[in-house]
Amino acid sequence: MAEDMSIESYLAAGGVLTNPSNVPPRYRAELMKLMTTFVDSELAGAAGFADVINAGPGIKERIAAAKIVLEKTDNADKVLKIMGEFGVDGDRYANHHPWTARLDRDADIGASRTRQDMRLAVFNYPLAGWADAVVMNLLMGRAVAVQMAEFSMVSYQPLAEAFRAIAPVEARHAELAEEGVEKLLETEDKAGLQASVDYWWPRVAASFGSAASDKAETLKTMGLRKTANADLKARWEAETKAILEKLGLKAG
Amino acid sequence: MARFHDLEVTDIQKTIRDAVVVTLKPVNGAAEEFDFTQGQYLTFRQDFDGEELRRSYSICAGKDDGILQVGIKRVDGGAFSTWANEELKVGDTVQAMPPMGGFFTALDAGNEKNYLGFAGGSGITPVLSILKTTLAREPNSTFTLVYANKGVNTIMFREELEDLKNTYMGRFNVIHVLETDAQEIDLFTGLVTEEKCAQLFNTGWIDISSIDTAFICGPEPMMLGIAAALRTAGLDDAQIKFELFASSQPGRAKRKAVSKDAASGANQTTAAITLDGSTQTVEMAKDITILDAALDNKMDAPYACKAGVCSTCRCRVLEGEVDMVANHALEDYEVEKGYVLSCQSYPVTDNVVVDFDQ
Numbered sequence: 001m002a003e004d005m006s007i008e009s010y011l012a013a014g015g016v017l018t019n020p021s022n023v024p025p026r027y028r029a030e031l032m033k034l035m036t037t038f039v040d041s042e043l044a045g046a047a048g049f050a051d052v053i054n055a056g057p058g059i060k061e062r063i064a065a066a067k068i069v070l071e072k073t074d075n076a077d078k079v080l081k082i083m084g085e086f087g088v089d090g091d092r093y094a095n096h097h098p099w100t101a102r103l104d105r106d107a108d109i110g111a112s113r114t115r116q117d118m119r120l121a122v123f124n125y126p127l128a129g130w131a132d133a134v135v136m137n138l139l140m141g142r143a144v145a146v147q148m149a150e151f152s153m154v155s156y157q158p159l160a161e162a163f164r165a166i167a168p169v170e171a172r173h174a175e176l177a178e179e180g181v182e183k184l185l186e187t188e189d190k191a192g193l194q195a196s197v198d199y200w201w202p203r204v205a206a207s208f209g210s211a212a213s214d215k216a217e218t219l220k221t222m223g224l225r226k227t228a229n230a231d232l233k234a235r236w237e238a239e240t241k242a243i244l245e246k247l248g249l250k251a252g
Numbered sequence: 253m254a255r256f257h258d259l260e261v262t263d264i265q266k267t268i269r270d271a272v273v274v275t276l277k278p279v280n281g282a283a284e285e286f287d288f289t290q291g292q293y294l295t296f297r298q299d300f301d302g303e304e305l306r307r308s309y310s311i312c313a314g315k316d317d318g319i320l321q322v323g324i325k326r327v328d329g330g331a332f333s334t335w336a337n338e339e340l341k342v343g344d345t346v347q348a349m350p351p352m353g354g355f356f357t358a359l360d361a362g363n364e365k366n367y368l369g370f371a372g373g374s375g376i377t378p379v380l381s382i383l384k385t386t387l388a389r390e391p392n393s394t395f396t397l398v399y400a401n402k403g404v405n406t407i408m409f410r411e412e413l414e415d416l417k418n419t420y421m422g423r424f425n426v427i428h429v430l431e432t433d434a435q436e437i438d439l440f441t442g443l444v445t446e447e448k449c450a451q452l453f454n455t456g457w458i459d460i461s462s463i464d465t466a467f468i469c470g471p472e473p474m475m476l477g478i479a480a481a482l483r484t485a486g487l488d489d490a491q492i493k494f495e496l497f498a499s500s501q502p503g504r505a506k507r508k509a510v511s512k513d514a515a516s517g518a519n520q521t522t523a524a525i526t527l528d529g530s531t532q533t534v535e536m537a538k539d540i541t542i543l544d545a546a547l548d549n550k551m552d553a554p555y556a557c558k559a560g561v562c563s564t565c566r567c568r569v570l571e572g573e574v575d576m577v578a579n580h581a582l583e584d585y586e587v588e589k590g591y592v593l594s595c596q597s598y599p600v601t602d603n604v605v606v607d608f609d610q
Contacts, residue, residue: 015475015476019293025610215552
């Protein structure tokens with residue numbers, strides 16, 4: 001059984017890695033980037049949503065919002081624990097950045113990130129009140145569902161398992177948002193909700209990254225990606241459009 | 253962050269010619285930290301000629317054995333495993349981090365599951381821990397082990413497995429597949445490949461349709477072949493658990509960072525930066541970081557937090573000297589080997605050579 005195989009060809013053939021001791025340096029770096037992107041996005045998302053809990057119109061809504069904040073923070077912690085096995089000090093990491101910080105609502109940063117953290121660009125925009133937060137959560141929640149399906153297959157087994165545990169929790173957040181929008185439509189002005197959809201649609205769409213990414217091939221051979229950005233985005237667009245139409249809203 | 257603890261060696265047994273089973277006892281009240289889950293591993297550290305080596309070995313004891321035990325097979329040219337096999341003795345103290353790893357599934361006494369384990373050579377250690385614990389704690393579950401070895405005399409834990417077969421008659425089955433020794437059944441000779449697995453499934457030796465979870469621990473090609481066969485047979489990724497301790501574990505550090513041209517007046521440094529196999533030589537000011545210099549020169553250098561906490565931007569200094577102003581992620585042994593966080597490192601010497609690929 002002693003036949004040798006390089007880690008690189010093992011990964012390219014679909015192999016999985018299971019602990020930090022076998023992880024090659026460049027793989028480690030890309031894996032860390034993937035994990036920090038997720039953790040930063042969850043922490044920034046939770047922090048932003050925490051601010052709108054009190055804007056919830058009723059106690060049910062506030063409970064749902066608080067639950068989302070709790071669970072997103074918990075999801076960040078799950079991945080932070082895996083980063084800990086690579087030497088990251090999780091406690092310090094969780095506090096190294098002001099996660100509530102946001103840019104202006106009309107800042108134009110495309111898909112680029114700020115230089116201080118790895119959150120997806122979409123989490124740099126501020127929420128404008130309760131209804132806006134619910135709409136954002138619906139669109140982004142659907143995007144997370146698509147991303148989770150993709151990342152549940154990454155070649156680093158502990159992370160794939162974490163994402164498999166996280167996926168249903170995040171899916172529930174999108175469902176809560178859908179229920180929330182439905183409820184809002186009973187009382188709120190439809191135009192206001194549509195304006196939020198129009199605002200968030202291109203920003204969430206941009207979070208899937210550029211269509212032609214040079215990185216894609218490298219990540220594919222490492223087993224850290226399977227599907228092209230454009231395909232993931234198309235899946236999100238189709239699924240989310242159907243939900244919006246059911247609600248009587250229009251995709252951006 | 254996980255810390256190292258002292259453990260006392262209370263017993264050493266040879267299982268085969270070049271493998272030992274080491275029993276360990278945590279000292280200084282660290283026993284609780286070493287309460288493991290079946291299938292987990294310990295990471296040891298040991299100094300060799302002033303250089304620290306770290307190696308991970310799976311726990312082979314079951315949860316109900318009441319002891320902490322690892323199996324260490326000697327690898328050709330492996331400093332740690334040779335030392336453990338030849339020099340380590342009862343009464344010695346070794347250092348290890350608390351158990352880590354997720355090579356297990358949750359057990360429940362009410363489960364009626366069928367598990368399938370594949371082990372290649374010393375890959376038996378975590379699988380043994382899993383099967384012993386599972387058989388003891390899930391009285392209605394079964395476990396089938398496919399165990400690949402070179403020949404009869406290289407089978408680790410052979411007698412122990414026979415004993416388990418008798419203890420758990422009807423619930424535990426072992427299929428030995430031997431590479432070189434001929435057996436009565438042709439199917440049991442050779443390597444455990446994708447084809448071999450498919451044959452085991454198709455000929456009824458393993459009822460793959462009844463399997464809930466499969467565990468695989470062995471060398472890379474074997475893991476790939478078995479996983480492919482399991483997927484073809486209908487198992488999904490969540491049902492297949494892997495543990496890989498690659499044969500190509502990074503060896504000893506070859507080069508140390510040397511500082512030369514330490515004296516300098518100007519504020520400029522020539523930095524040779526290697527990333528993804530290509531090296532770019534850039535002129536940079538001494539007041540910008542190695543990472544920013546790489547990014548400014550259109551190199552796609554890895555980074556995330558830029559605050560010295562996440563270690564995504566780790567690189568290795570091969571020549572010259574840099575000043576790392578903050579480090580909350582790298583451990584002393586990594587720093588000794590020349591690793592730095594490029595987001596926190598400013599060049600000190602007029603020439604530096606750094607590598608993101610090491």
